[in-house]
Amino acid sequence: MADSRTSRGSAKRDRLVAAAVRTFHEQGVEKTRLADIAEAAGVPLGNVYYYFKTKDQLVEAALGSHAGALAAHLAALDALPAPADRLKALVQGWIDQSDVAARFGCPTGTLASELDKRTDGLDRAAADTMRPLLDWLESQFRALGRPDDARDLAVALLSAYQGASLLTNTFRDPALLETEGRRLQSWIDTLARPTPPGA
Amino acid sequence: MADSRTSRGSAKRDRLVAAAVRTFHEQGVEKTRLADIAEAAGVPLGNVYYYFKTKDQLVEAALGSHAGALAAHLAALDALPAPADRLKALVQGWIDQSDVAARFGCPTGTLASELDKRTDGLDRAAADTMRPLLDWLESQFRALGRPDDARDLAVALLSAYQGASLLTNTFRDPALLETEGRRLQSWIDTLARPTPPGA
DNA sequence: GTCTATAGTTTGATAGAC
DNA sequence: GTCTATCAAACTATAGAC
Numbered sequence: 179m180a181d182s183r184t185s186r187g188s189a190k191r192d193r194l195v196a197a198a199v200r201t202f203h204e205q206g207v208e209k210t211r212l213a214d215i216a217e218a219a220g221v222p223l224g225n226v227y228y229y230f231k232t233k234d235q236l237v238e239a240a241l242g243s244h245a246g247a248l249a250a251h252l253a254a255l256d257a258l259p260a261p262a263d264r265l266k267a268l269v270q271g272w273i274d275q276s277d278v279a280a281r282f283g284c285p286t287g288t289l290a291s292e293l294d295k296r297t298d299g300l301d302r303a304a305a306d307t308m309r310p311l312l313d314w315l316e317s318q319f320r321a322l323g324r325p326d327d328a329r330d331l332a333v334a335l336l337s338a339y340q341g342a343s344l345l346t347n348t349f350r351d352p353a354l355l356e357t358e359g360r361r362l363q364s365w366i367d368t369l370a371r372p373t374p375p376g377a
Numbered sequence: 378m379a380d381s382r383t384s385r386g387s388a389k390r391d392r393l394v395a396a397a398v399r400t401f402h403e404q405g406v407e408k409t410r411l412a413d414i415a416e417a418a419g420v421p422l423g424n425v426y427y428y429f430k431t432k433d434q435l436v437e438a439a440l441g442s443h444a445g446a447l448a449a450h451l452a453a454l455d456a457l458p459a460p461a462d463r464l465k466a467l468v469q470g471w472i473d474q475s476d477v478a479a480r481f482g483c484p485t486g487t488l489a490s491e492l493d494k495r496t497d498g499l500d501r502a503a504a505d506t507m508r509p510l511l512d513w514l515e516s517q518f519r520a521l522g523r524p525d526d527a528r529d530l531a532v533a534l535l536s537a538y539q540g541a542s543l544l545t546n547t548f549r550d551p552a553l554l555e556t557e558g559r560r561l562q563s564w565i566d567t568l569a570r571p572t573p574p575g576a
Numbered sequence: 577g578t579c580t581a582t583a584g585t586t587t588g589a590t591a592g593a594c
Numbered sequence: 595g596t597c598t599a600t601c602a603a604a605c606t607a608t609a610g611a612c
Contacts, residue, residue, distance in 0.1 A: 211604080211605060211606085212605080212606070212607090213605080224607090224608085224609095227606095227607065227608075231607090232606085232607085233606070233607095
């Protein structure tokens with residue numbers, strides 16, 4: 179029968195990756211045991227090793243999943259005609275996820291923060307996952323008529339989100355991210371005109 | 378001879394706390410073994426348990442150390458006459474630490490991010506460490522003539538720093554935090570006048 | 577390809593001599 | 595108060611039957 183194989187593996191492999199993404203987000207990489215992922219995916223522990231030789235390979239697969247979801251989301255936003263609307267829609271997505279952020283933080287950000295502590299090759303992988311978003315933001319600010327400081331504004335916007343996610347998580351208060359998100363949306367509106375960047 | 382006892386213990390205990398703060402920052406809590414802290418403090422492993430019954434007690438002590446250092450720093454900033462100068466001096470301190478942030482992130486922020494993943498009591502302790510800073514920021518914005526949105530501006534400023542630290546760490550690039558810090562300093566300057574918040 | 581059982585390590589914590 | 599030796603639990607990873 180027609181199974182749902184991807185280019186890299188089976189449906190069971192996909193279940194394992196999805197379970198890894200979810201469990202790493204909720205518990206962190208270090209506190210997550212392979213048995214947790216196996217259980218979440220409904221797969222016996224020993225069988226995990228048929229698809230992933232090491233725990234690190236599951237971390238890499240989780241990063242790849244994040245990168246794919248991000249690329250798909252940005253492609254959807256590109257359908258909007260105005261760059262300011264694209265940026266504000268992105269921020270709206272963050273606001274809509276504020277409850278998740280309050281409980282577990284930003285999925286990509288908390289993963290990056292944890293991987294940054296490592297000294298093996300995986301500490302640079304987080305940067306590769308986040309760079310496309312930063313590049314996309316920069317291109318939007320450029321289209322918005324801010325070619326000179328587009329990169330700085332991209333860093334400022336992504337920083338504001340990552341920091342607000344951290345505070346929202348630490349204080350378990352979704353309102354922090356919601357308020358900051360609305361502030362960022364009106365800040366984006368002011369940027370179309372050549373006024374100093376602000377919020 | 379006169380030893381340097383604190384209210385809670387001996388000089389050796391202080392060395393252990395200092396080593397814990399440093400090692401947790403550089404390696405993260407989960408990846409740090411008690412043997413790492415013992416070695417960094419020059420104390421045999423078994424002796425650690427005379428001062429701290431569990432690893433979690435060392436985490437609590439590290440949080441307390443962060444809280445104390447923060448309180449001392451804010452008290453020093455209070456000597457400055459103008460609230461805008463206090464805020465900009467705080468940001469300057471962040472800029473001056475950008476090299477450390479590039480390598481290990483914000484000491485308090487990365488610790489909070491990691492503790493947020495826990496479900497025991499320690500996940501709320503990070504909030505207690507960060508709240509005094511948020512309260513201090515709020516009082517500064519209030520003194521700056523922004524009583525209505527002082528709390529939101531405090532969240533915005535601390536978020537910007539925490540997020541910039543995360544990006545700086547992820548991309549191993551101190552320039553990100555430096556540029557964002559300067560942007561925040563000029564943003565603070567614009568806030569004294571009743572213009573919309575921005576940077 | 578799938579799964580059970582278990583080997584091999586690591587590590588938090590303790591016992592007990594000094 | 596200090597330190598060595600070691601236990602017990604947890605966890606990654608593998609062997610090998612099916």
